[in-house]
Amino acid sequence: MTEQQALAAFNEAPPRVNEWKRFRKVFFARRLVIFGLVVLFLLAFTAIFASVIAPYNPYKQNLYDVLKQPSWAHWLGTDSLGRDTLSRLIYGSRTAILVGFVTTGAGAAVGMLLGLIAGYYNGKLINMIIMRSMDLLISFPMIILALFLAAILGGGIWNVIIALGVGALPGYARVIQGLTLSIKENDYIMSERAMGASELRTMMAHILPNALPPMIVLITLQLGGIILAEAGLSYLGIGIRPPGAAWGAMVNEGYGYLTTNPVLSIAPGVAIMMVVFAFNLIGDGLRDALDPRLRGTL
Amino acid sequence: MTAYIIRRLLWALVILILLTVVIFFSMRLLPGDPLMIYVAQSRISNIGPEALAKMRADYGLDKPIMVQYYNWAKNVLKGDLGRSVFYNQSVGKLIRARLPITMHIGLAAFIVATLLGTMSGLLAGLRRGKLADQIVTPLAYIGITLPVFWLGIIMVYIFGLKLHWLPIGGYTSPFTNFWLNTRQMVMPVTCECLLGLASLSRQMRSSVLEVARQDYIRTAWAKGLRERVIVFRHMLKNSLIPIITLMGFAIGGIFGGSVLVETVFNIPGMGRLMVSSIFNQDYVVVQGTTLIFGAIVLVVNLLVDMSYGWLDPRIRYN
Numbered sequence: 001m002t003e004q005q006a007l008a009a010f011n012e013a014p015p016r017v018n019e020w021k022r023f024r025k026v027f028f029a030r031r032l033v034i035f036g037l038v039v040l041f042l043l044a045f046t047a048i049f050a051s052v053i054a055p056y057n058p059y060k061q062n063l064y065d066v067l068k069q070p071s072w073a074h075w076l077g078t079d080s081l082g083r084d085t086l087s088r089l090i091y092g093s094r095t096a097i098l099v100g101f102v103t104t105g106a107g108a109a110v111g112m113l114l115g116l117i118a119g120y121y122n123g124k125l126i127n128m129i130i131m132r133s134m135d136l137l138i139s140f141p142m143i144i145l146a147l148f149l150a151a152i153l154g155g156g157i158w159n160v161i162i163a164l165g166v167g168a169l170p171g172y173a174r175v176i177q178g179l180t181l182s183i184k185e186n187d188y189i190m191s192e193r194a195m196g197a198s199e200l201r202t203m204m205a206h207i208l209p210n211a212l213p214p215m216i217v218l219i220t221l222q223l224g225g226i227i228l229a230e231a232g233l234s235y236l237g238i239g240i241r242p243p244g245a246a247w248g249a250m251v252n253e254g255y256g257y258l259t260t261n262p263v264l265s266i267a268p269g270v271a272i273m274m275v276v277f278a279f280n281l282i283g284d285g286l287r288d289a290l291d292p293r294l295r296g297t298l
Numbered sequence: 299m300t301a302y303i304i305r306r307l308l309w310a311l312v313i314l315i316l317l318t319v320v321i322f323f324s325m326r327l328l329p330g331d332p333l334m335i336y337v338a339q340s341r342i343s344n345i346g347p348e349a350l351a352k353m354r355a356d357y358g359l360d361k362p363i364m365v366q367y368y369n370w371a372k373n374v375l376k377g378d379l380g381r382s383v384f385y386n387q388s389v390g391k392l393i394r395a396r397l398p399i400t401m402h403i404g405l406a407a408f409i410v411a412t413l414l415g416t417m418s419g420l421l422a423g424l425r426r427g428k429l430a431d432q433i434v435t436p437l438a439y440i441g442i443t444l445p446v447f448w449l450g451i452i453m454v455y456i457f458g459l460k461l462h463w464l465p466i467g468g469y470t471s472p473f474t475n476f477w478l479n480t481r482q483m484v485m486p487v488t489c490e491c492l493l494g495l496a497s498l499s500r501q502m503r504s505s506v507l508e509v510a511r512q513d514y515i516r517t518a519w520a521k522g523l524r525e526r527v528i529v530f531r532h533m534l535k536n537s538l539i540p541i542i543t544l545m546g547f548a549i550g551g552i553f554g555g556s557v558l559v560e561t562v563f564n565i566p567g568m569g570r571l572m573v574s575s576i577f578n579q580d581y582v583v584v585q586g587t588t589l590i591f592g593a594i595v596l597v598v599n600l601l602v603d604m605s606y607g608w609l610d611p612r613i614r615y616n
């Protein structure tokens with residue numbers, strides 16, 4: 001190809017678009033993503049300022065005010081111990097956020113590290129040990145594994161976080177292992193190694209950043225799943241201990257009063273659904289915006 | 299294909315052995331002497347040191363831990379999973395009474411999820427942007443966000459307590475009363491299948507959209523083949539690989555969901571047995587139920603892996 005031909009080809013090619021600009025354009029173009037972000041913002045705001053927003057002390061029992069119907073004084077009524085449902089719902093957002101973010105963060109960090117090591121040392125003993133352990137973990141449905149671990153470790157919010165975090169590991173490890181296998185075959189990784197970069201540097205500074213976009217999508221989608229699983233465990237009575245507020249436990253507490261006070265079960269269920277919905281919307285938006293097949297377009 | 303199957307079977311065997319190792323040794327992590335936990339749970343009073351030593355020897359707890367594991371694994375292979383302290387029955391017997399119930403509901407949920415999930419996804423993919431897609435896609439989205447236990451409660455409220463259309467819980471064998479069993483199954487099956495159905499539908503839709511772009515589909519259209527032939531002979535099989543993976547996950551999800559669904563609907567299945575055993579600190583039962591759930595999911599994953607080989611020859615020969 002002559003210089004002129006190359007120049008002509010360059011001029012005819014569609015202009016490269018700034019990646020960040022393209023990301024913003026795709027991500028914020030979807031109205032549902034905006035809705036998800038608003039829900040997420042409200043959740044974070046509610047969790048942070050729970051003590052300011054909540055109209056009543058969520059733990060204070062008032063036996064003169066048990067099972068009140070929704071009114072101006074108690075917007076969502078009161079439970080069987082006279083506690084304000086709205087206040088407990090607001091405080092429950094803290095549990096959801098704490099379990100969701102800590103579990104996903106810890107699970108993703110450990111899972112990604114394991115997957116990175118397994119992918120980098122493909123064919124070695126360490127790869128076999130890590131990936132077979134992940135195969136083992138994946139043979140338990142997450143909630144069964146969490147129940148089994150909760151039986152060993154005992155209930156309580158931190159044990160639930162450990163149990164769900166362990167359950168989430170294989171998802172991250174398997175995905176990043178696959179990504180590492182393909183990324184490490186690139187020329188820039190080979191030239192980095194040839195230039196004397198250490199294995200740790202190659203993994204952390206070159207492979208990991210290139211594997212991050214799909215991981216961000218996975219992490220966002222997992223957040224919803226973790227919040228759902230935590231709600232399930234607290235529904236079963238494993239998780240936050242009374243009188244702490246958790247949405248799943250609130251659904252269970254309200255079950256006995258379904259005919260007289262359905263709002264006790266309905267309200268926390270709607271909250272769980274909205275938050276999971278929001279994370280899924282954002283995850284899907286991120287997937288579209290970070291899709292490598294769309295890179296350089298728009 | 300035979301070599302592929304043998305390789306997969308061997309791996310499954312290794313994982314199964316690892317599964318027993320993890321479950322056995324995890325239960326030994328419980329704080330305290332297992333014999334003392336047993337004694338405390340059995341509410342045996344006035345037990346002397348000689349009697350304790352005899353019990354320790356009877357249960358094989360005086361032997362080295364590896365020997366204990368060997369004996370336990372040998373008994374598991376014979377179907378002896380130990381004895382429940384709470385129920386005062388063999389765990390094998392407890393599980394045998396409950397597993398068919400969980401399997402019955404789980405299988406029904408799996409069939410509904412697979413059929414409705416793939417068909418609705420196929421329809422939404424083929425009619426992208428049309429009415430069918432506009433109905434299926436949001437419903438599938440809602441399906442993956444609904445907490446199953448909450449949906450169960452809402453269904454109990456509407457169909458059980460308000461409309462009186464369906465019984466609010468329990469389980470009757472279909473051989474005893476088929477009609478009652480069918481009515482009792484509607485709500486639990488709906489709840490258990492929901493997540494799998496919604497995920498399969500979403501995946502099937504995107505698979506169909508992906509496959510529809512391929513050259514061989516364009517060629518099929520260009521050849522003038524009928525839509526039915528293109529969809530069922532060319533598109534469906536090629537869209538199935540990610541679906542089969544998800545079907546494996548769906549079965550795991552169904553068994554996981556059974557823990558919640560059986561609790562909501564008061565169904566005497568494996569899931570409820572596991573949950574109640576945790577609260578009763580009946581660790582032998584927790585151990586047994588976890589092992590059975592793990593082994594079932596392992597077998598399902600094995601079948602999924604084998605079906606890849608059948609669906610995609612590239613995987614078989616790699």
